[in-house]
Amino acid sequence: xxxxxQSPSNKVTEKGKDVELRCDPISGHTALYWYRQSLGxxxxxxxxxxxxxxxDKSGLPSDRFSAERTGGSVSTLTIQRTQQEDSAVYLCASxxxxxxYEQYFGPGTRLTVT
Amino acid sequence: xxxxxxxxxxxxYEGQEVNITxxxxxxxxNDYITWYQQFPSQGPRxxxxxxxxxxxxxxxxxxIPADRKSSTLSLPRVSLSDTAVxxxxxxxxxxxxxxxxxxxxxxxxxKP
Numbered sequence: 001x002x003x004x005x006q007s008p009s010n011k012v013t014e015k016g017k018d019v020e021l022r023c024d025p026i027s028g029h030t031a032l033y034w035y036r037q038s039l040g041x042x043x044x045x046x047x048x049x050x051x052x053x054x055x056d057k058s059g060l061p062s063d064r065f066s067a068e069r070t071g072g073s074v075s076t077l078t079i080q081r082t083q084q085e086d087s088a089v090y091l092c093a094s095x096x097x098x099x100x101y102e103q104y105f106g107p108g109t110r111l112t113v114t
Numbered sequence: 115x116x117x118x119x120x121x122x123x124x125x126x127y128e129g130q131e132v133n134i135t136x137x138x139x140x141x142x143x144n145d146y147i148t149w150y151q152q153f154p155s156q157g158p159r160x161x162x163x164x165x166x167x168x169x170x171x172x173x174x175x176x177x178i179p180a181d182r183k184s185s186t187l188s189l190p191r192v193s194l195s196d197t198a199v200x201x202x203x204x205x206x207x208x209x210x211x212x213x214x215x216x217x218x219x220x221x222x223x224x225k226p
Contacts, residue, residue, distance in 0.1 A: 004157075035216075041218060042201070042216045042217045042218040042219055043158070043201075043216035091157045091158075093157065093158075102148075102160045102163070103158075103160065104160075105156075105157025105158050105159065106157055107155075107156060107157060108155075108156075108157055
């Protein structure tokens with residue numbers, strides 16, 4: 001079946017511009033996660049959605065970052081006024097929900113801020 | 115969340131068995147141990163999970179001693195395609211698990 005998909009696969013933007021990154025989770029998965037990974041580093045948690053519960057935003061690095069999940073499915077991560085330090089691969093993952101330890105990751109969006 | 119410690123890198127040769135050990139000294143009673151694999155330019159992929167003793171699947175084995183303060187991922191007869199970063203995580207099973215800490219993982223390089 002279809003896995004997690006993300007778009008765009010690559011995004012180059014100028015410093016100060018806003019960007020939107022999209023994630024389509026696996027159908028039926030109630031949990032959705034956003035991470036970012038800088039070159040040679042581990043994954044940094046950003047935000048977590050579980051069903052209709054309030055999202056866990058504890059990993060968002062600044063108020064320039066926000067995310068929403070519409071209809072319990074597709075999610076959009078928005079970065080406003082991008083900075084060069086925002087350059088990274090942004091990974092989305094979904095899982096069946098509470099009690100599931102297995103996350104299914106998408107291929108990521110490589111963001112480059114010039 | 116239990117913090118994990120694992121070697122930054124390991125080298126091996128094709129056909130050898132590779133064992134990667136992860137320390138998680140403050141693991142809690144309801145925590146499970148999970149390992150992910152990440153190839154370059156791809157998202158991580160779940161490979162194995164366990165609570166105690168030994169778990170084996172088609173990809174790897176996971177050994178967990180009685181005190182559960184460490185675990186060892188065993189990859190039998192590695193090939194070049196096993197070159198990847200391996201992450202050890204400790205997860206609370208049955209509850210909301212949002213803030214997962216992947217850390218930098220162990221970079222395994224398999225040589226011919």
